[in-house]
Amino acid sequence: MGRGKIEMKKIENVNSRQVTFSKSRNRLIKKANELSFLCEVDVIVFSSTVNVYYFSKGRAVLSTIDRVDGEVFVLGFV
DSSP, rough: OOOOOOOOOOOSHHHHHHHHHHHHHHHHHHHHHHHHHHHOEEEEEESSSSEEEOOOOSHHHHHHHHHTTTTTSSSSSS
């Protein structure tokens, strides 16, 4: 039997959202690193605090941001 589908929705409570991110941060970072390596893409993960997690194959963060040229591509919801 497969896993059931989980409805994705924004966690409105800021404290609950931060706790949820903290609990899943290591899994998220591992997946972002794998995506960056396997697909040869740059991945930037922003947390609701000041932390930024960046994965790249030898490129600088600023060059990636310059390539995006001010546009922000978001997967999911904000």
